[in-house]
Amino acid sequence: MSGEAVFHFDGKVAVVTGAARGVGRALVAAFVEAGARVVAADRDSVGLAETCASHVESVSSIVSDVSTPDGAQAIVERAVKTFGRLDICVNNAAVAPHAALLDERADVWDRVYAVNCRGTFLMTQAAARAMIAGGRGGRIINFSSGAAQRGAAGGAAYASSRAATETFSRVAAVELAPHGILVNAISPGLIDTQPKPLPPGMAERLAQRIPNLPLARPGQPEEVARVVLFLASDAASYISGAVISVDGASSAGSRFSGVVVDDDIRYDWVTGRQTKSDASARES
Numbered sequence: 171m172s173g174e175a176v177f178h179f180d181g182k183v184a185v186v187t188g189a190a191r192g193v194g195r196a197l198v199a200a201f202v203e204a205g206a207r208v209v210a211a212d213r214d215s216v217g218l219a220e221t222c223a224s225h226v227e228s229v230s231s232i233v234s235d236v237s238t239p240d241g242a243q244a245i246v247e248r249a250v251k252t253f254g255r256l257d258i259c260v261n262n263a264a265v266a267p268h269a270a271l272l273d274e275r276a277d278v279w280d281r282v283y284a285v286n287c288r289g290t291f292l293m294t295q296a297a298a299r300a301m302i303a304g305g306r307g308g309r310i311i312n313f314s315s316g317a318a319q320r321g322a323a324g325g326a327a328y329a330s331s332r333a334a335t336e337t338f339s340r341v342a343a344v345e346l347a348p349h350g351i352l353v354n355a356i357s358p359g360l361i362d363t364q365p366k367p368l369p370p371g372m373a374e375r376l377a378q379r380i381p382n383l384p385l386a387r388p389g390q391p392e393e394v395a396r397v398v399l400f401l402a403s404d405a406a407s408y409i410s411g412a413v414i415s416v417d418g419a420s421s422a423g424s425r426f427s428g429v430v431v432d433d434d435i436r437y438d439w440v441t442g443r444q445t446k447s448d449a450s451a452r453e454s
């Protein structure tokens with residue numbers, strides 16, 4: 171995020187998983203800019219080091235796997251041991267392999283669910299326990315995807331795993347509300363996070379898809395990060411159990427051509443009066 175921070179998190183501590191690239195990297199930068207101290211976690215040590223290189227003062231990095239109980243616990247413990255508290259936990263880490271349903275492999279399916287669902291559960295549970303022990307409430311922000319709402323081919327494992335995190339987040343919001351912990355989910359549309367250059371097939375598919383998006387462009391990681399910061403801020407003190415789309419209207423529809431055609435011109439739809447005979451309507 172560039173320019174003056176919109177939200178301020180001085181004295182607050184945030185965990186960001188999946189911090190080695192993409193949205194996670196933007197989240198670390200945004201929280202640091204807004205005054206938070208951050209635990210940046212990922213399984214990818216090289217990418218994680220790149221993310222943290224320019225934030226050494228305020229970031230503690232940890233190479234850890236969110237899909238294991240020990241991995242999730244280690245991330246949360248790092249926040250409490252290094253910074254003395256945990257206020258915000260952003261469960262952004264995910265894997266997104268796509269395959270045709272008839273070719274889908276059980277081991278890949280299990281890995282997707284282990285990271286995207288079990289990881290979100292384990293991190294939420296560990297973070298909530300630490301927040302309850304801290305006695306100051308907290309914010310947990312999980313990740314879904316616009317793909318969770320569609321039957322997009324190739325997304326049997328990924329899209330259904332993201333739908334599961336939406337439902338999980340609602341349950342967590344209800345169970346953790348008495349502790350002052352608010353839980354929400356972000357549902358991004360197409361976000362420009364892929365390392366460049368893109369593989370040729372992917373570049374071709376995106377070149378076809380992007381002009382049909384309502385805004386005719388993908389979102390930037392910083393545009394997702396800003397909404398996460400809003401949900402983590404005092405401005406969102408009465409939002410919990412929500413799924414917030416950050417998708418430039420792609421869940422609402424596709425690119426508007428600028429022309430509206432009323433297919434049935436035989437009626438004035440306000441008065442109900444016939445405006446043209448069937449015969450003349452057929453001619454026009």
Ligand SMILES: NC(=O)c1ccc[n+]([C@@H]2O[C@H](COP(=O)([O-])OP(=O)(O)OC[C@H]3O[C@@H](n4cnc5c(N)ncnc54)[C@H](O)[C@@H]3O)[C@@H](O)[C@H]2O)c1
Binds near residue numbers: 261
């Ligand atoms: N990019 C998009 O177009 C898009 C669209 C919809 C939803 N999303 C969601 O937004 C979030 C961020 O997406 P992104 O494109 O930045 O993802 P990304 O693939 O660029 O990065 C994900 C990060 O998670 C890490 N990770 C994976 N498994 C892990 C594990 N077991 N333990 C720890 N770290 C692990 C990876 O190493 C990687 O750094 C994800 O939750 C994704 O489902 C993204």
